[in-house]
Amino acid sequence: MNPKPHRGLAVSSGIPILLTCSFLFGGTQQVGSARRIGVSEQATPATIIQYVRDRFEVPDAVKVDAEPVHPSPFPRLYETVVTVDDGRQKRASNVFISKDALCFVVGDVLALNGATNAEIMRCVRDAAKLPPTAEITVGTFASTAYPGFLKSTVTVRDGTKVQIGEVFITLDRRVGILGLVLPFRRDFVERLIDLKDQPSAGSGHARVTIVEYADLECPGCAAFQKFLETEFLPKYGEKVRIVFKEFPLSFHPW
Numbered sequence: 001m002n003p004k005p006h007r008g009l010a011v012s013s014g015i016p017i018l019l020t021c022s023f024l025f026g027g028t029q030q031v032g033s034a035r036r037i038g039v040s041e042q043a044t045p046a047t048i049i050q051y052v053r054d055r056f057e058v059p060d061a062v063k064v065d066a067e068p069v070h071p072s073p074f075p076r077l078y079e080t081v082v083t084v085d086d087g088r089q090k091r092a093s094n095v096f097i098s099k100d101a102l103c104f105v106v107g108d109v110l111a112l113n114g115a116t117n118a119e120i121m122r123c124v125r126d127a128a129k130l131p132p133t134a135e136i137t138v139g140t141f142a143s144t145a146y147p148g149f150l151k152s153t154v155t156v157r158d159g160t161k162v163q164i165g166e167v168f169i170t171l172d173r174r175v176g177i178l179g180l181v182l183p184f185r186r187d188f189v190e191r192l193i194d195l196k197d198q199p200s201a202g203s204g205h206a207r208v209t210i211v212e213y214a215d216l217e218c219p220g221c222a223a224f225q226k227f228l229e230t231e232f233l234p235k236y237g238e239k240v241r242i243v244f245k246e247f248p249l250s251f252h253p254w
Contacts, residue, residue, distance in 0.1 A: 039078050042101040042185060043069050051104065051184065052082055052095075062086045069097055074109055074175045076148060102188040103146050107179010112169065120176055124154055124167065127178050134158040141169060145192055146181050154178070195243050201233060202241035210240060213247035 048066040058064055063085040072079035077096040084091050096105035108127040112119060121136040130136070135157045141150040149168045156163045168177040183189045193211055212228070214221035228242060 039097060039099055039101045040069055043078070043080070043097045045080075048080060048082065048095075048097075052084075055104075055182065058084065072096060072109075074111065075172070076170060077105065077109070077175065097184065098146075098148070100147070101185045102183065103149070104182045104184040105177055105179070106182065107177055110176035110178065112174055112176045120167065120169070123176060124178055128156075130156060131158065138167065144168070144181075146183075149177075149181055151181075193245075198243050198245055200241055200243040201228075203238040204241060206239055206241040208236075208240045210242045211245060212242055213245050215247055215249045218249065 045066040045068055048069075049064045052058060052064055052066070053060075063083075065083040065085075067081045069078040069080045074096070076099045078099060079094055079096050081092050082095050084093075094109075096109060097103070098105070110120075110123040110127060112123065117138045120138050124130070124136055124138075125134070137155040137157075139153040139155070141152040144151045146168075148171055150171065151166060151168050154165050154167045156165075165178070166180075168179075168181050169175065183192055195209075195211070212224070214225065233240070233242070
């Protein structure tokens with residue numbers, strides 16, 4: 001029997017989201033806290049709603065609701081339903097929070113049960129509704145900054161059409177994610193942003209630091225860089241520092 005994927009939040013994962021210059025995050029936990037805080041306390045409905053609004057740039061006119069998180073059928077993941085209503089269409093989607101509340105998961109979640117690459121390819125074909133003529137290749141899985149998750153690329157070839165995406169799996173290969181794994185908890189986000197020896201502009205003593213994530217082949221990134229150099233920095237001068245971090249997109253050749 002083919003595992004049934006769970007559909008994630010119906011939002012774009014394209015360039016506008018990836019160009020966000022600062023991470024937007026959810027609930028916080030003080031490092032070294034004497035009491036262990038559960039996922040339901042860190043990922044409250046209000047926190048999830050604000051995260052969705054900020055991370056996916058949902059306008060204030062659009063209503064967003066979220067149910068309390070609860071254990072999902074997938075190990076290490078809690079589940080909630082996020083409803084987005086723009087007044088014309090109301091859509092309810094399953095999204096997931098990792099058990100440690102470090103990660104926010106969007107996309108198709110697949111029950112792999114210790115699957116091989118062949119099983120992963122079959123699940124990807126079913127989840128993406130690919131035609132029989134499509135050839136699927138899964139690359140080598142590598143470690144990520146997200147505890148408990150490995151990541152690889154999925155290449156789909158159908159005639160002259162080629163698409164490249166990302167797939168995540170848990171270390172035990174029981175769960176696959178065809179979509180996005182995003183940082184959620186504040187202290188985890190802060191650990192991910194390593195500014196040591198990164199190229200920067202502006203004063204090292206500025207009270208405000210902006211971290212820019214960009215792809216050197218991305219035209220949107222190039223336009224934003226021009227804005228920073230010709231308008232933003234001249235206006236704010238020594239008040240702000242901008243740190244550049246490379247964020248290569250998987251569909252670019254280098």
